[in-house]
Amino acid sequence: MSGFVDEHPGGAKILKRVGGKDASKQFWKYHNESVLKKYQERLKIGEVNEVAKL
Template sequence: MSKSISANEVKEHNTVEKGLYIIIDNGVYELAGFLDEHPGGQKILKRVGGKDASKQFWKYHNESVLKKYQSRLQIGTLKEEAKL
């Protein structure tokens, strides 16, 4: 799981059909296959698809939740890009 994924690539995966990627801290997660399992429902995950969901995630979850699902859902890390 050493794949670096750009912020633009995450933005492109903003629907279930496109893969539904989100960012939590610097990790990139693919959630299309997790929608039915999410206790908070599908709607919130679809709303944050293609975006950095760190703020929303940490508001409702603790580190144990991230650790529980990380190995299954994390597909890479956010690629550091040069800022002009």
């Protein structure tokens, strides 16, 4: 994850603020269709388990 944090255009601060939470509202506030098309080749889509494996 650290590589993604370092490359995220919005910076690490926002990612750390919403880490472990539902960030849907914050995501859609800044990621419209044009942004998604721009980065579509690099996007990773998947599911997050509800219970963390420690």
